[in-house]
Amino acid sequence: GSRLKGKTAVITAAAQGMGRAAALAFAVEGARVIATDIALDKMADLAGVPGIETERLDVTDPAAIAAFAAAHPDVNVLFNCAGFVHNGTILDCTEDEFDFAVSLNVRSMYRLTRALLPAMIARGGGSIINMASVASSIIGAPNRFIYGTTKAAVIGLTKSIAADFVAKGIRCNAICPGTIESPSLEDRMRALGDYDEARKMFLARQPMGRLGRPEEVAMLVVYLASDESSLTTGHAHVIDGGWTNT
Ligand code: NAD
Numbered sequence: 001g002s003r004l005k006g007k008t009a010v011i012t013a014a015a016q017g018m019g020r021a022a023a024l025a026f027a028v029e030g031a032r033v034i035a036t037d038i039a040l041d042k043m044a045d046l047a048g049v050p051g052i053e054t055e056r057l058d059v060t061d062p063a064a065i066a067a068f069a070a071a072h073p074d075v076n077v078l079f080n081c082a083g084f085v086h087n088g089t090i091l092d093c094t095e096d097e098f099d100f101a102v103s104l105n106v107r108s109m110y111r112l113t114r115a116l117l118p119a120m121i122a123r124g125g126g127s128i129i130n131m132a133s134v135a136s137s138i139i140g141a142p143n144r145f146i147y148g149t150t151k152a153a154v155i156g157l158t159k160s161i162a163a164d165f166v167a168k169g170i171r172c173n174a175i176c177p178g179t180i181e182s183p184s185l186e187d188r189m190r191a192l193g194d195y196d197e198a199r200k201m202f203l204a205r206q207p208m209g210r211l212g213r214p215e216e217v218a219m220l221v222v223y224l225a226s227d228e229s230s231l232t233t234g235h236a237h238v239i240d241g242g243w244t245n246t
Contacts, residue, residue, distance in 0.1 A: 003226045004031035009077035011035050012059050012112065015042035017182035018131070019081035021214035022221045026077075027051035029222055034072060037082075059108035069115035074123070077225040078116055080109040081131045083150070085188060090145045098146055105150035109157055117161075117170070125169020129224045130158045132174040132236060134244050151176075155236045162234030171233035173224050178240025179205075180212040207242035 009026050013019040014035035023035040027049055035046050036057035043054040057068050059082045083105045086097055109130055120126035135141035136151035158174040165172070179185065179202050189198040202211060220239050223229050238244060 001029040003222060003228065004029040004077070006030075007076040007225070008032045008072070008074050009034065009079065009225060010072065010075050010112075010116070011079045011081060012057065012108070013037055013082035013131075014046065014054075015039045017081075017184060018177070018180060018214045018217045018221075019079070020046065021218035022079055022081065023052055024049065025215070025218035025222050026225065029226070031077065031225070034075075036068075059112060060103050062111055065111050065115050069112075069119070072116070073119045075116050075120060076123070076126045077129070078113065078120075078126070079129045079131075079221055079225065080112060082108055083131055083133075084147075085144070085184065086146045087143050087188065087191065088145060089143060092143075093146045101146045101150050102153075105147075106153045106157065109154060113161060113172075117165070120170060121165065121168045125171075127225050127229070128158075128161065128170065128172040129221055130154050130172070130174045132158070132176045134176045134178050134238060134240050136176060136236075138176055138236065138238065139244050158236070159234045166233055171224075171229070173229075173232060173234070174236045175217065175220055175224070176236050176238045176240070177217050178212060178238075178243040180214055180217055182214060185211075205243055207245070210241070212239065212241055 009031045011019050011023050014023045015037035023033050026033045033052045035054045038058045040056040046052050047054040086101050132154040133151040135144040135148045155174050158172050162172040189195050192198040
């Protein structure tokens with residue numbers, strides 16, 4: 001395909017899950033992809049894919065982000081995908097866990113977008129896609145206190161950037177997946193104690209009777225990254241197999 005031909009795209013948390021799926025889908029559509037993650041070793045195979053370059057980037061590290069932005073003045077697409085799921089209610093959430101989640105899930109997007117946006121504007125525009133979740137301002141999901149708090153903030157951050165830079169050719173959208181198969185989802189189901197029971201619980205709330213696949217989400221990200229989505233900005237795009245359609 002050539003839907004992203006001529007575009008340079010940066011993806012965070014590209015080693016696994018939806019970030020990885022997006023990196024592969026972007027490359028298929030002709031983008032030059034800079035796939036980043038803290039786990040460079042887990043991207044060894046991605047580095048061999050035509051169109052994909054890999055780089056270590058910790059989105060909680062301001063100095064690393066500054067160096068990254070200086071090295072890449074030619075970015076057209078930014079997919080802020082990095083995020084962490086804390087399990088529990090407000091009573092389970094410590095100050096340290098709160099700070100960690102805000103830094104990784106939200107402030108990371110502030111940091112990287114702020115660093116890359118001036119060059120994007122100078123080059124005439126670009127598309128920023130931020131990973132939120134339906135567990136945000138859309139629904140309150142059980143045991144997702146700090147997660148939902150941070151993902152709601154991602155939607156606010158997205159809308160604000162979209163409003164401020166719409167006249168500069170910048171589009172900024174959030175995506176809100178439901179429950180998607182990924183390595184960290186497997187970890188979360190195992191961590192709940194009874195894996196089969198946990199899986200059943202996640203499946204029970206899926207009207208389609210199945211979880212989502214990272215590749216399905218990647219197709220939405222391709223659309224938002226491409227010029228096909230030229231009329232949409234500032235919105236939270238839900239992709240959840242019908243979970244929140246109640
Ligand atoms: P995942 O959680 O399995 O992988 C996350 C990746 O993030 C890992 O490769 C990890 O190395 C990387 N990472 C962790 N800390 C980092 C840091 N400081 N800097 C850079 N990278 C870092 O993948 P996933 O489940 O597809 O989740 C990706 C995003 O999607 C997250 O923001 C998550 O909250 C969100 N999300 C997931 C689901 C789901 O059901 N899986 C649903 C909605 C939203």
